[in-house]
Amino acid sequence: MRLVSLITFLAAGVYIYLAVYGLRMKPRRRLNTIFIYLCLACALWACCIAFMFSASSQTTAWWWFRMSSPGWCLGPALLLNFSLVLTEARISSQLKKHRFWIYLPALIFTVLAMNKGLTANTLTLESFGWSPLNTGQSLGYWAFTCYYIICIVSSIALVWRWATGSTLAREKKQARIVITCTIIGTSLAFFNESLLPVLGYTSIPKMPVVLWLIWAYGLWVCITKYSFMVVTPLVATNEIIRSIDDLLIMLDLQGRIIEVNPRVSELLLFSYEDLLQSNIEKITDDPDTVRNHLVISQNDPSHTIHEEIQLKTRTALAIPTAVSISAIKDEFGDVICFALIARDLRPTLALQNEIKERIRAEAELKQAHTEAELAQRELAESEKMAVLGQLVAGIAHEINTPLGAINSSVGSIAEAVPQTLEQIPGVFSLLTAAEKQEFMQMLDIALKADAVLSMREKRALRKNLTEQLEAADISRAANYADSLVNLGIYEYTANMLPLLVHPQNELIFQALNNISSLIRGVKNIQTATMKVRKIVFALKNFARFDNSGEKVPSDIREGIETVLTLYYHQIKQGTEVLREYDEVAPIPCYPDELNQVWTNLVNNALHAMDYKGTLTVGVKELHDRGELMVYVSDSGHGMTAEIREKIFNPFFTTKRAGEGSGLGLDIVKKIIEKHEGRIEVESEVGQGTTFRIFLPVAS
Amino acid sequence: MVDLAILCVDDEQIILTSLELQLKKHFGNQFMYEFAESAGEAMEIIDDLAENGIRIVLIVSDWLMPGTKGDEFLINVHQQHPEVVKVMLTGQADLDAIEKTRNQADLHCCLYKPWTEEELKEAIVTGVERINGK
Numbered sequence: 053m054r055l056v057s058l059i060t061f062l063a064a065g066v067y068i069y070l071a072v073y074g075l076r077m078k079p080r081r082r083l084n085t086i087f088i089y090l091c092l093a094c095a096l097w098a099c100c101i102a103f104m105f106s107a108s109s110q111t112t113a114w115w116w117f118r119m120s121s122p123g124w125c126l127g128p129a130l131l132l133n134f135s136l137v138l139t140e141a142r143i144s145s146q147l148k149k150h151r152f153w154i155y156l157p158a159l160i161f162t163v164l165a166m167n168k169g170l171t172a173n174t175l176t177l178e179s180f181g182w183s184p185l186n187t188g189q190s191l192g193y194w195a196f197t198c199y200y201i202i203c204i205v206s207s208i209a210l211v212w213r214w215a216t217g218s219t220l221a222r223e224k225k226q227a228r229i230v231i232t233c234t235i236i237g238t239s240l241a242f243f244n245e246s247l248l249p250v251l252g253y254t255s256i257p258k259m260p261v262v263l264w265l266i267w268a269y270g271l272w273v274c275i276t277k278y279s280f281m282v283v284t285p286l287v288a289t290n291e292i293i294r295s296i297d298d299l300l301i302m303l304d305l306q307g308r309i310i311e312v313n314p315r316v317s318e319l320l321l322f323s324y325e326d327l328l329q330s331n332i333e334k335i336t337d338d339p340d341t342v343r344n345h346l347v348i349s350q351n352d353p354s355h356t357i358h359e360e361i362q363l364k365t366r367t368a369l370a371i372p373t374a375v376s377i378s379a380i381k382d383e384f385g386d387v388i389c390f391a392l393i394a395r396d397l398r399p400t401l402a403l404q405n406e407i408k409e410r411i412r413a414e415a416e417l418k419q420a421h422t423e424a425e426l427a428q429r430e431l432a433e434s435e436k437m438a439v440l441g442q443l444v445a446g447i448a449h450e451i452n453t454p455l456g457a458i459n460s461s462v463g464s465i466a467e468a469v470p471q472t473l474e475q476i477p478g479v480f481s482l483l484t485a486a487e488k489q490e491f492m493q494m495l496d497i498a499l500k501a502d503a504v505l506s507m508r509e510k511r512a513l514r515k516n517l518t519e520q521l522e523a524a525d526i527s528r529a530a531n532y533a534d535s536l537v538n539l540g541i542y543e544y545t546a547n548m549l550p551l552l553v554h555p556q557n558e559l560i561f562q563a564l565n566n567i568s569s570l571i572r573g574v575k576n577i578q579t580a581t582m583k584v585r586k587i588v589f590a591l592k593n594f595a596r597f598d599n600s601g602e603k604v605p606s607d608i609r610e611g612i613e614t615v616l617t618l619y620y621h622q623i624k625q626g627t628e629v630l631r632e633y634d635e636v637a638p639i640p641c642y643p644d645e646l647n648q649v650w651t652n653l654v655n656n657a658l659h660a661m662d663y664k665g666t667l668t669v670g671v672k673e674l675h676d677r678g679e680l681m682v683y684v685s686d687s688g689h690g691m692t693a694e695i696r697e698k699i700f701n702p703f704f705t706t707k708r709a710g711e712g713s714g715l716g717l718d719i720v721k722k723i724i725e726k727h728e729g730r731i732e733v734e735s736e737v738g739q740g741t742t743f744r745i746f747l748p749v750a751s
Numbered sequence: 752m753v754d755l756a757i758l759c760v761d762d763e764q765i766i767l768t769s770l771e772l773q774l775k776k777h778f779g780n781q782f783m784y785e786f787a788e789s790a791g792e793a794m795e796i797i798d799d800l801a802e803n804g805i806r807i808v809l810i811v812s813d814w815l816m817p818g819t820k821g822d823e824f825l826i827n828v829h830q831q832h833p834e835v836v837k838v839m840l841t842g843q844a845d846l847d848a849i850e851k852t853r854n855q856a857d858l859h860c861c862l863y864k865p866w867t868e869e870e871l872k873e874a875i876v877t878g879v880e881r882i883n884g885k
Contacts, residue, residue, distance in 0.1 A: 445843055449815055449864070452842035456864035457765035463868045464772040507767060507786045511796075531780065569772050576768045583765070621843075624762065624817045 054181040056257045057106040063262045064098035067091045070268055073275075083137050087271075090130040094268070097123025098261040105181035105257070113175045113182035121165030124260070125196075128203030129158035131234075135207035139214035157199050164192055171196055171246070180257045185249060197246055204238045226274045233270020237263055299363075299373070299394040302380075305350070307332045307343055310389060319396060321366040336363050337370070342392075345377050350387050353379035363394060372397040432719045436648045439655065439716075440594065446621040450587050454580030461573040461580070468566045468573070475563040482556050490547050491560070494539055498568050501540025502575075513542045520544035526552050535561050539568045590617035594647050603640035608671050608682060608747070609633050611643055615650040616669070625663045632670035639680060639749050645723045652716040653684040653743050660688030660741055678749050679729075685742040691735040699733065754805050756783040757875070760793040760824065761813035761840065766864075770811065770871075777872050782808070790819035790827075797828065807835050809878045811862075811871075814841035814848055822848040822856070829856035836878035840866065 071091035074084050100120030107113030132154055164170045170192045172184030208231050215227030241260030248256055293300055293313045299320075302311040312327050320327075320335055333339045338361060345357045357377040362370045373394040379387040483491060505513070514530075514537045521529035521544055532552060536542070551560055593614040616629060623629060657667050665687035672681045691699070698704045700721045724731045727747050735741040757778075759770045767786040774784055783805060787793035793812070800807055810828060814821035822845075825837045837856050839849060842864035852858040859878050862870050 446815075449842035452864035453763050453766060456840075456842065456866055457763070457769040459865040460769035460773050460868060460871075464769070464776055467776060504764070507764070507788050508792060511785075530783075565775070569775070572768055573772055576765050576772075580765045621815060625815070625820075626817055 054106045056180050056259060057102045059262055060098050060102035060105065060259060063259075063265055064095045064102060066265060066268065067095035067098060070272065071095065077275075083134065086130060086134045086137060090127065090134060091268075093123045093126045093130055094261060094264055095123075096120070097127065101259070101261055104175075104184075107182050110175050110177070110182070113177075117172065117175060117182075117184055118166050121170065122162050125162040125165055126155070126158045127264070128200050128207075129155050132203040132207045132210075135210040139210045154203075161192075161196050161199065165196075168192070176254070178255055178257070183254065183258055185254060193246075197242075200238075200242065204234065204242075208234055222278050226278045229270045229274050229278075233273075234267050237265070237267035237270070240266065297396075299392075299396070301335075301392040301394065303332060303346065303390045303392060305346075305387065305389070307339070307346060309334070319365070319371065320363060336361060338362060342375075342377075346390055349377050349379045349390060353381055353387050360397070361394070372401060374400075428722070432645075432648065432722070435716065435719050436651070439648070439651050443618050447587060447591065447618060450621050451584055454583040457580040458577050458584075461576045465570055465573040465577075468569045472563065472566040472570060475559070475566065479556075479560055479563045482554070482560070484550075487550050487554070490551055491564075493547075494536075494541060494551075494564060495567060497541055498539040498564075498571050503540070510537055513537050517542060517544060521552070524549065524552075532561065535565050535568070538572065539564060586617055590614045594618060594644070594651070603642060605638035606641050606643040606646070607638045608636060608641070608646070608680060611647050612650050612669055612671070612682070615647060615654050618651075619654050619658065622658055622663055623667065626665075627658060627661070627663055628666045630666060630668040632668060632672075634670075634672050636671055636673050636680060637749075639747060641727055641747065642723070645726070649720045649723050649745065650682075650684070652720050656716065656743075657684055657686035657688065657741070660690075661686045662688070665740075673749070674746070677746075679746045680749060682745045682747065683742055685740060687740045690737040690739050690741055692737055696733060696735050700731075753780060753783050755781070756785055756800055756805050756807045757809045757811070758785045758787065758793060758796060758800075758807055759811045760787045760790060760816070760821070762788055762816040763813070764788065766813065766840070773868055773871055774875070777868075778875065789816060790821075790824035793824065794827070797832070807832065808882055809836040809838060809859075809875060811838045811840050811874075814839055814845060815843050820848065822852040825852050825856040825858065833857065834882065836881055838862065838874050838878060840864065 068091070071088045074088040074091060077084050097120050100116045100123065104113045104116035104120065107116055133151065136151065161170060170190075173190075174185050175182045176185050177183075211227050211231050211234075215224050215231075241263040244256070244263055245258050245260040248254075249258070296313065297315060299316045300311075300313040301309060301316055304310050308331050309327050309329075312324065314324070316322075316327060316335075317324050322330075322334070327334070331339070332342050336342060341359070341361060345359060349355065349357055357375075359375050359377070361373055361375045363373050364370055374397055375392055375394045378391050378393075380389045380391055382388045479491075480488060514533045517533035517536055518529045521533055524544060526532060526549075536548075541548075551557060554560055590613075593611070616623065654667070654669075661667075667687075668683070668685040670681075670683045670685075672683075673679075674681055699717050701718065704717075721731055724745055724747075729745060729747040732744045732746075733741065734744070757774060759767055759774075761767050761770075767788070771784055771786060774782070783800075785796050785800065787796050790812075793810070797807060810825065812821045812825055816824075819827075821839055821841065825839065828835060829837065836859045837852070838859050839852060839861040840863075841849075841861065849858065849861050852861075859881065860874050862874060
């Protein structure tokens with residue numbers, strides 16, 4: 053084994069190692085693949101040359117030399133391709149497709165070299181081993197030399213351009229190392245392989261493959277120190293442009309499309325080639341706007357324009373897009389082209405529409421809710437009015453009764469006044485001083501009398517007095533007793549006797565009767581007026597429509613009493629009312645709404661016992677719980693558990709059709725809930741029903 | 752001593768007082784006047800008066816009263832004393848009840864609160880005439 057063989061083998065090992073390294077690099081891309089092929093080519097080259105050096109005969113050496121040719125023929129082409137891919141040279145896609153033609157000369161040279169040797173006519177055995185010798189300087193030799201030089205120089209030029217175009221220091225450094233090492237490596241190899249033999253230095257071993265290690269070393273440094281080949285920003289940039297969802301369109305100064313990303317073709321349904329030969333008119337109906345913006349952008353390149361423009365597809369479908377237009381400048385600051393980045397607005401618009409739709413739906417829901425609330429309030433109000441309507445008939449009676457009394461009393465007084473005024477002087481002239489005094493005393497009693505006696509009591513008093521008068525032997529005792537009782541005189545005294553037995557006693561008592569009629573008439577009017585006042589007050593309380601929507605402090609007992617007043621005519625038919633009221637302070641509430649509650653409960657209670665029985669109403673303060681408990685209890689027929697469960701359901705009623713809306717307790721419950729209170733019911737068939745309402749004392 | 756009586760029944764004292772004042776003013780001592788606050792009390796008075804040999808010529812009764820209502824009361828009275836003239840005085844026109852009383856108790860007339868003096872007078876006068884005419 054010769055020394056040169058050993059060295060060359062080592063070089064082959066290095067190449068194989070680099071190939072394996074490239075194979076294991078992640079992510080693996082086209083560049084890595086080319087790099088691996090290049091390393092393998094060099095390794096093959098080195099291996100064959102190593103064997104050639106130590107070949108036992110010229111034939112064997114020649115064979116090994118020819119075997120090495122694929123390595124050194126393909127090497128320069130692979131290097132050029134590597135540079136092309138590395139720098140993503142701006143070549144048209146047409147050309148990119150045909151890039152593999154650069155391998156054609158390499159293959160031709162390989163075939164030639166395999167056949168005849170190409171760069172060598174013969175092999176001579178030198179002191180270091182076999183050495184290929186070119187004697188004729190054939191056409192093939194010069195052709196290959198040209199090919200070699202072109203590939204290397206192009207490759208270097210590409211990397212050079214890439215480095216100058218790059219803004220990254222890392223890339224510039226990579227390029228410097230790669231260029232330096234490539235120049236040194238390939239030049240030395242060229243000298244060693246081709247020039248030295250021509251110049252006559254045949255005794256120097258020809259080891260270009262070893263010299264190429266310099267290039268390999270350069271790459272190695274770049275890979276290990278500067279992440280060469282792992283990610284090249286240019287590749288990444290292209291990948292980003294390829295993968296972004298936005299449309300990237302590059303226009304020249306005339307508005308012609310010079311580049312688009314794949315998304316444009318995808319969305320607008322034009323082929324890439326089709327687009328590249330078109331003007332902006334092809335993809336929008338509004339080219340003037342775009343052109344105007346191009347002019348603006350050109351005049352003020354630092355400014356990016358944002359505009360909504362409709363693009364159109366091949367099928368004439370309009371696509372709304374948000375476009376930003378920026379002018380792209382070259383290194384001298386001149387605008388060379390424009391970049392249009394368009395974002396398909398349809399998803400955005402769809403989203404906007406969805407949001408709008410949701411807002412609208414929400415508003416509708418709110419509206420419906422408000423309407424429902426309003427409807428419920430109206431329902432509650434109408435229910436209240438319905439109850440009031442039912443009450444009106446009874447209340448009319450309640451008012452008509454005192455009105456009738458007032459009316460008739462006024463009539464009676466109106467007639468009694470002149471009569472009395474006429475009679476008094478005549479009567480007085482008939483009386484002695486003592487009799488006058490007695491007369492005046494009787495009037496005094498009549499004026500002061502304020503005892504309210506029942507008819508039964510009066511009848512008893514009258515009967516008693518009649519007997520007393522009869523005992524005193526007074527004629528027409530019943531008549532006098534009637535007059536005296538009406539005056540408020542219930543006991544016979546001897547003082548009365550002169551008046552009773554007076555010759556003009558009838559006239560005297562007529563005057564007294566008239567006066568007592570006046571007094572009683574006036575009192576009757578007062579009583580009747582009080583009754584009317586009470587009813588009107590209750591009505592006013594009940595129908596008070598508080599629209600402020602705010603709670604006001606109110607005495608719960610007053611509300612209950614109001615309702616009891618309005619129900620008086622129904623209650624009096626046979627119901628005994630027991631009031632069990634604690635002394636309670638006013639609590640914040642909606643009084644008119646609570647009145648509706650009491651009305652419903654009282655109405656139900658009366659109905660449950662057919663207006664005969666005991667109605668118990670009570671207000672208790674539960675200090676420990678900060679609540680008022682109001683209860684309405686009847687001695688009626690009670691409810692079964694089944695009915696009790698349903699009573700708060702709207703439209704549930706046990707009353708006959710037309711008698712009840714079935715809304716009463718539903719509304720009661722809602723009102724109580726509005727007060728943040730609760731309602732409980734306890735009922736037993738045949739025993740009666742008790743509703744308990746708990747209201748918070750503080751709001 | 753008169754032996755003819757007019758009986759007024761109403762649960763409201765003010766009504767009874769008003770009636771008393773009006774009746775006494777117009778008919779003075781022509782009649783005895785009795786007043787009851789309920790149908791039950793009225794029945795007691797009717798019995799009482801009958802015992803004392805006093806004849807009730809006319810009853811004025813309210814309709815809506817605790818316990819027995821006016822129509823029922825008048826019908827009861829009619830069964831025992833068909834000759835008595837019955838007048839209803841009501842603040843609440845329950846047509847069914849009035850019609851029922853008219854049919855079953857030979858109701859003379861029905862007055863509505865607030866009534867006028869003339870109406871009352873007329874009702875009593877015609878009522879008494881009716882008795883006398885029989």
